[in-house]
Amino acid sequence: MPSKELTDKLVKKISNEIYSSHFYLQMSLDLEEKGYAGFSHWCMCQWYDELSKAIKLMSYCHRRSVPVKLSAVPAPEVTWACPRTAMEAAFKHERAETKGVEELMTQARMEGDYATEDICRWYLSCQIDEEDEIRKIHNKIVLLNDDKNGLMFVDKELKEREAPPHHHY
């Protein structure tokens, strides 16, 4: 079983993933209310993605005999001025998450816990993909330079993201 310090960090990471999902859910609601159906859909897919990552880590903890006690989910920011500021907030959020995974990985490496180091590597690679995807969306918006038609085109494009299974929206 991992040390107390590593265990605490693993459990905290689960709560962070749940917060991430909550963050994107709120973003999805806000962007839907502002008329951006595609951005909203993309965020809803991201909500599911983050929740799946929390569940994956819960399962890992149980396989390592680490009990999981969840903490309260903090309320996320509730509104963003436009898709551009939303994507900026998302990028900032993911950068912080990446840092968190790196810290967890450092602790695992220090303790010689190779299994945790290994799963951290998977999370790290997910983080790099997420940062890259958000960066690309943000770049497109910046290139449009407030062109509303272009923004609607990006919105349509984001609607194409594969929906999570069993979605009812």
Ligand SMILES: [Fe+2]
């Ligand atoms: Fe994420």
